[in-house]
Amino acid sequence: MITSVIFDLDGVIVFTDKYHYLGWKKIADELGIYFDEEINNRLRGVSRMESLEIILERYEGAPLSDEEKVKLANRKNEYYRELLNNMTPLDVTDSVRHTLSELRKRGYLLSVGSSSKNAKFILEKVDLTDAFDAISDGTNIDNSKPNPEVFVKAANFLNMPCNRCLVVEDAEAGIKAAKAAGMATVAIGDAAKANIADHNINEFSDLLNILL
Ligand code: BG6
Ligand code: MG
DSSP: OOOEEEEOOBTTTBOTHHHHHHHHHHHHHHHTOOOOHHHHHTTTTSOHHHHHHHHHTTOOSSOOOHHHHHHHHHHHHHHHHHHHHTOOGGGSOHHHHHHHHHHHHTTOEEEEEOSOTTHHHHHHHTTOGGGOSEEEOTTSOSSOTTSTHHHHHHHHHHTOOGGGEEEEESOHHHHHHHHHTTOEEEEETHHHHHTOSSEEESSGGGHHHHOO
């Protein structure tokens, strides 16, 4: 029996995935690296430094030191934070807000399970912090998705065993992480194309047909 729902943030609750793309695109352009939406899909759910390594697969310049890589990742984060700064509660759709509050009314515990170190900042900007009973994010993990750590921590924060949790994800890496944690899975957006989750949905509100 499912008692708790763990939501990925970027690309599920808010469309910050497009801001991640713009931030990385700027870095890729500066370095003369080819980067497109398809490569961007591989960055979903993976950490900032791992994302950089994926982008650098096509880098043909002089070798970069670890220090230079950290500087690039920090610069991407500055570009990204500039975009996040313009976010307001209007960046969360009515459908997402309604679905979250309806799930709570139905008795489900709700958590965020995000690889991002910016998750709490985003939730504050869009006024959604109080919609969740727990937040597990990039600040409390050592390994990002597809490692299950972020979801196992979310279950721990909710005091729930993993097999009572269902994860909602737009990243293939996220669906794999949830499965590795022994959790039920719902894929939306890019992850739905892979057809590896227990359910694929088109609209966030479709969750109300699955979680009765
Ligand atoms: C995930 C995104 O939510 O967070 C990834 O899907 C991103 O694309 C990761 O790399 C880390 O985000 P941040 O905000 O800590 O750089
Ligand atoms: Mg995501």
